[in-house]
Amino acid sequence: xxxxxxxxxxxxxxxxxxxxxxxxxxxxxxxxxxxxxxxxxxxxxxxxxxxxxxxxxxxxxxxxxxxxxxxxxxxxxxxxxxxxxxxxxxxxxxxxxxxxxxxxxxxxxxxxxxxxxxxxxxxxxxxxxxxxxxxxxxxxxxxxxxxxxxxxxxxxxxxxxxxxxxxxxxxxxxxxxxxxxxxxxxxxxxxxxxxxxxxxxxxxxxxxxxxxxxxxxxxxxxxxxxxxxxxxxxxxxxxxxxxxxxxxxxxxxxxxxxxxxxxxxxxxxxxxxxxxxxxxxxxxxxxxxxxxxxxxxxxxxxxxxxxxxxxxxxxxxxxxxxxxxxxxx
Amino acid sequence: xxxxxxxxxxxxxxxxxxxxxxxxxxxxxxxxxxxxxxxxxxxxxxxxxxxxxxxxxxxxxxxxxxxxxxxxxxxxxxxxxxxxxxxxxxxxxxxxxxxxxxxxxxxxxxxxxxxxxxxxxxxxxxxxxxxxxxxxxxxxxxxxxxxxxxxxxxxxxxxxxxxxxxxxxxxxxxxxxxxxxxxxxxxxxxxxxxxxxxxxxxxxxxxxxxxxxxxxxxxxxxxxxxxxxxxxxxxxxxxxxxxxxxxxxxxxxxxxxxxxxxxxxxxxxxxxxxxxxxxxxxxxxxxxxxxxxxxxxxxxxxxxxxxxxxxxxxxxxxxxxxxxxxxxx
DNA sequence: AACAAAGATGAAATCGATTTCATTCAGATT
DNA sequence: AATCTGAATGAAATCGATTTCATCTTTGTT
Numbered sequence: 001x002x003x004x005x006x007x008x009x010x011x012x013x014x015x016x017x018x019x020x021x022x023x024x025x026x027x028x029x030x031x032x033x034x035x036x037x038x039x040x041x042x043x044x045x046x047x048x049x050x051x052x053x054x055x056x057x058x059x060x061x062x063x064x065x066x067x068x069x070x071x072x073x074x075x076x077x078x079x080x081x082x083x084x085x086x087x088x089x090x091x092x093x094x095x096x097x098x099x100x101x102x103x104x105x106x107x108x109x110x111x112x113x114x115x116x117x118x119x120x121x122x123x124x125x126x127x128x129x130x131x132x133x134x135x136x137x138x139x140x141x142x143x144x145x146x147x148x149x150x151x152x153x154x155x156x157x158x159x160x161x162x163x164x165x166x167x168x169x170x171x172x173x174x175x176x177x178x179x180x181x182x183x184x185x186x187x188x189x190x191x192x193x194x195x196x197x198x199x200x201x202x203x204x205x206x207x208x209x210x211x212x213x214x215x216x217x218x219x220x221x222x223x224x225x226x227x228x229x230x231x232x233x234x235x236x237x238x239x240x241x242x243x244x245x246x247x248x249x250x251x252x253x254x255x256x257x258x259x260x261x262x263x264x265x266x267x268x269x270x271x272x273x274x275x276x277x278x279x280x281x282x283x284x285x286x287x288x289x290x291x292x293x294x295x296x297x298x299x300x301x302x303x304x305x306x307x308x309x310x311x312x313x314x315x316x317x318x319x320x321x322x323x324x325x326x327x328x329x
Numbered sequence: 330x331x332x333x334x335x336x337x338x339x340x341x342x343x344x345x346x347x348x349x350x351x352x353x354x355x356x357x358x359x360x361x362x363x364x365x366x367x368x369x370x371x372x373x374x375x376x377x378x379x380x381x382x383x384x385x386x387x388x389x390x391x392x393x394x395x396x397x398x399x400x401x402x403x404x405x406x407x408x409x410x411x412x413x414x415x416x417x418x419x420x421x422x423x424x425x426x427x428x429x430x431x432x433x434x435x436x437x438x439x440x441x442x443x444x445x446x447x448x449x450x451x452x453x454x455x456x457x458x459x460x461x462x463x464x465x466x467x468x469x470x471x472x473x474x475x476x477x478x479x480x481x482x483x484x485x486x487x488x489x490x491x492x493x494x495x496x497x498x499x500x501x502x503x504x505x506x507x508x509x510x511x512x513x514x515x516x517x518x519x520x521x522x523x524x525x526x527x528x529x530x531x532x533x534x535x536x537x538x539x540x541x542x543x544x545x546x547x548x549x550x551x552x553x554x555x556x557x558x559x560x561x562x563x564x565x566x567x568x569x570x571x572x573x574x575x576x577x578x579x580x581x582x583x584x585x586x587x588x589x590x591x592x593x594x595x596x597x598x599x600x601x602x603x604x605x606x607x608x609x610x611x612x613x614x615x616x617x618x619x620x621x622x623x624x625x626x627x628x629x630x631x632x633x634x635x636x637x638x639x640x641x642x643x644x645x646x647x648x649x650x651x652x653x654x655x656x657x658x
Numbered sequence: 659a660a661c662a663a664a665g666a667t668g669a670a671a672t673c674g675a676t677t678t679c680a681t682t683c684a685g686a687t688t
Numbered sequence: 689a690a691t692c693t694g695a696a697t698g699a700a701a702t703c704g705a706t707t708t709c710a711t712c713t714t715t716g717t718t
Contacts, residue, residue, distance in 0.1 A: 046442045048383070048444065049442065049443045049444050050379060050382035050383040050386075050388070050444055051383050053379035053382070053383075054377070054379040054380050054382075054383050057379075059379070061422070064423075068408075069398070069404045069405075069407050069408050069411070070401065070404045070405060070408055071404075072399065075398045075399045075400075075404050076398075076399055078398050078423075078425075079397075079398050079399055079425065079427075082398070082423065082424075082425040082427075083425075083427065086424075086425065086432075086436075091422055091423075091424070091439070091443060092422065092423045092424075092425075093390070093420055093421065093422055093423075094393075094407075094411065094420075094421045094422075094423045095411075095415075095420070095421075096407075096408065096411040096412075096415065096421075098408075098411075098412065103415075107415075110420070113375045113378060114378045114420060115377065115378050115379055219602070219606075247606050251606070273548070273603060274602060274603060274606055277548075277576050277580070277603055277606065277607050278606050278607065278608070279607070279608035
């Protein structure tokens with residue numbers, strides 16, 4: 001522990017320079033290398049990250065900003081990130097903004113100061129302040145789950161997934177309504193709604209604003225919106241922008257005496273575990289969250305090695321999981 | 330960005346020392362303070378964490394070691410931790426060991442080197458190596474979800490929860506079997522099993538090893554163990570050490586044509602969202618995971634301020650959530 | 659008026675590494 | 689034999705802060 005390079009070098013019988021070279025693979029004779037290796041084994045010495053960071057301006061730390069940790073999708077993305085980062089000897093500095101956009105900006109700023117080598121940003125909503133802070137970051141940034149011009153992004157084909165699911169609902173004989181999330185969230189809000197609209201148009205069905213509404217991300221909110229919608233418009237199908245909302249909707253159906261998969265067809269997006277254990281298993285789209293985390297980390301590491309390698313985007317596909325909520329199979 | 334204290338001091342018309350004092354609330358005249366404040370506003374200067382860390386040997390970073398991120402309980406604990414830490418200006422270095430105990434030791438070691446101020450350890454299993462590495466940590470450590478002699482711990486009353494749930498199963502008319510996890514996990518494995526055993530004894534029921542088995546943490550594993558158990562022993566109740574296992578067990582029942590809550594009563598532990606959306610809502614014990622994260626963070630911060638304040642333990646209670654899986658309410 | 663105590667101040671030392679640079683030495687080339 | 693090449697080497701400069709310490713200014717006390 002409390003040993004510095006000078007002490008250690010003396011102990012190993014070599015110069016400080018040699019020790020530094022040992023830990024940074026520089027020119028070094030085999031004997032010295034062996035002597036140092038031996039001394040390391042004996043003493044457990046390892047160079048101070050602080051000193052090293054001061055000199056090299058690199059910390060081997062990556063900042064990860066995310067809106068929440070509860071929520072399976074985020075957790076899976078982070079899992080993917082840490083998988084890749086851990087392997088490459090990078091550490092992960094987590095900034096949990098607890099769904100408060102003003103905190104996002106705050107934290108991005110803090111990360112900039114704390115000297116992380118790069119940032120992975122799990123975005124939900126982009127405000128003008130976001131744009132400003134992102135611009136002021138003098139380090140590589142990768143954005144996950146959103147496409148954002150000028151930055152490397154890893155995202156899902158939200159539109160495609162929503163379109164396919166809506167088409168499925170139509171094919172199974174329903175005229176689906178829509179429960180989504182705020183359009184400020186361009187991926188989960190805007191794109192998925194657009195997918196719904198496209199599928200409806202393609203099928204020649206009218207797109208009525210009365211059949212569409214906006215919910216929060218929580219199950220309870222989905223439940224409430226669904227109950228309103230079901231009582232006001234009596235839809236025979238609902239496409240929900242997220243699994244959580246869909247689960248809420250299923251519950252609302254049940255309470256109103258409607259059979260899910262028969263009286264009302266329901267689909268969600270995300271393929272969370274939740275949708276697999278419900279009374280009626282949920283039809284949904286599997287998005288490759290963990291993969292997106294891995295891709296993001298790899299993208300960032302590439303940006304770190306070859307400086308300014310330029311912006312690169314990765315769009316991941318999806319997989320439709322057809323289950324009983326859209327009709328008995 | 331690229332400005333150091335010397336440049337900045339010149340720009341503000343004061344000495345380096347004054348600048349340092351400004352950022353560390355030392356003696357400083359009002360005029361200088363104002364001048365520096367103004368200059369900070371103009372330039373956006375902020376001291377380098379690396380240099381600061383080198384000199385002070387403090388990083389304001391806390392290492393958090395955890396076995397997995399997917400899994401609601403861990404996510405909630407981390408949420409709690411980041412809530413407290415964020416408020417106090419500490420950052421969180423996450424080490425995700427992906428359920429590999431050998432990695433836990435590795436990461437603890439890495440954290441020690443990387444100079445975090447303290448560590449929060451979400452433990453599941455303790456091996457002799459764990460003990461060794463923990464001992465070699467020259468910094469405060471708080472352990473969550475396990476009681477471990479010599480360290481400050483925040484944990485749940487696993488035994489009590491298990492005992493109460495088993496008693497409930499018995500009161501509702503069943504003679505419950507047990508599906509648990511490895512006893513190497515002293516909290517979720519050993520204590521909960523002990524709670525089951527105690528409740529059985531109290532009720533004067535025989536505790537048969539054939540009625541008890543060990544599962545992994547995943548739903549699918551709970552499903553498999555439950556199926557075996559149900560076919561071999563035909564129990565009319567099962568106490569499961571975790572919600573995930575319980576969900577698997579419910580599925581096994583359904584597939585065997587047994588009605589959950591009638592033919593077979595089932596209870597789990599953890600009160601995850603999963604248990605609230607299943608066909609038959611799950612009776613379980615709510616453990617205060619987020620609170621335990623907060624408590625752990627607070628404990629650690631206290632250890633950091635008053636050096637060697639000594640070991641303190643926090644045991645959090647639980648709340649029995651009685652739902653339909655133990656009989657229609 | 660003399661003196662002590664307390665408040666401010668900045669020069670210089672320090673934290674523990676990396677990196678530059680000048681030098682040595684062995685072997686290859688002419 | 690003289691020269692060149694390139695690998696190894698370590699002394700010293702450097703990264704950007706904090707902290708000590710000696711000095712100077714106030715203020716308060718008698």
